[in-house]
Amino acid sequence: MPLAQHIHNFLFNVYPYVCLAVFLMGSLARFDRDQYTWKSDSSQMLRARQLRWGSNLFHIGILFLLVGHTIGLLTPHALYGWLISAPQKQLLAIVSGGVAGLVCFIGLTILLHRRITDPRIRLTSHRTDLAILVILWVQLVLGLVTLPFSWGHRADASAMLILADWAQGIVTFQPDAAPLQSIDWPFKVHMVLGMTIFLLFPFSRLVHVWSGLASIAYLFRPYQLVRARRLNLPPAAQQPRAHQGEGA
Template identity: 75%
Template sequence: MNPVLSYLHNFFFTVYPYICLAVFLMGSLARFDRDQYTWKSDSSQLLRTGTLRWGSNLFHIGILFLFFGHFVGLLTPHWLYESFISAADKQRMAIYSGGAAGIVCFIGLTLLLHRRLFDPRIRLTSHRTDIAILVILWVQLVIGLITLPFSFAHTDASAMLILGDWAQGIVTFRPHADGLLLLAWPYLIHLILGMTIFLLFPFSRLVHVWSGFATVGFLFRPNQLVRSRRLNVPAGHNLPRQPGAGV
């Protein structure tokens, strides 16, 4: 391999992941600490409902399935599931379920992007980062869908195993990217763009995802104990009115 390409390959798949993770975690913490007012999704529902409901629901359903599917699929060691499902069957399951979720997410995101680009009122109130992150997500989805035919070509699940081995090496701090040289270009671009989304995460409206995950903890909070406070008021006497209370 060309020395420059070899250097870029090693950088993007052994160093860049840690840069993205560090910025993702520390940047999110810094933004929450310094700019809590911006910690929101900036909904444009008040301006025009239109396709927002369909687009938002389809996008969120699809993206959540894809996120957890990638998370579990890439980080689950092969030995953990090989006793009850083969790697090839796991890959086929991932292709069909991930492909369906990707199409759902793509339709929803296309509706949201079209709405933000071509609705004059929403376009005027949109930040450039809002549009940029939607475009990046759209391109990432397209590339992800492009990888499906390549995955069909690897019926032995070799590509899936290589990707899983690389991802598990990253999280265990034993990065090795040599196996990725055997993969087609859509896989590599998909990985780089996916890591870049984590890099841009703290600087975009995507930070509201943290709040979504935090609501899970809200479900398991202890119950609040509320006691009524009874006042003994003699008969014929009225409670004093609160200052500023209107009629």
């Protein structure tokens, strides 16, 4: 078997499980050992307007992309085929994903510009903070690059169906990298870098995403009951004190 075939099989049959294992176990280990670092460092006092615009655009875009990728890749075609055809779904993914990706790209570019050009922010930034932002920026660029290729496959949605079958095979522990050989190179690079982000997740500021998910569970927690407790004070302490100056 050629070396290229071995690399292809490793990247799309084995590497996903390596990344998922590090993602889950690494996150748990960091929470257990380094809870103080389980946060996203704040610099909101510096260039607050630029931070507000960049952060809002980035988070709106990235959340839409994460939900869209998860639902789009992991939902079997049989569950939505009665409602929308595969070509229609691909067209919907191109338009909505393109808009969300562009919004996210603009927001992340603002955040990168703010962190790189301001000496005070750059001085308080960890190297991993800047590195993960750069990696995310490159990943967004690759995602936008795939849009013209997806547009070319919109008639039969062949690329989307191949990618969905591969992702669902990973989840069901039946990976099959062979069909991915016909996929255009931007998709492959985008997928490998996406898996690498999961690999780097526990070692970066991205772990604060878990706290965001935990806050959703906070909304559904039961009410905390607070009952008044009556103190057993001696009779003398229960009598109101006379104000100074009052008297006969």
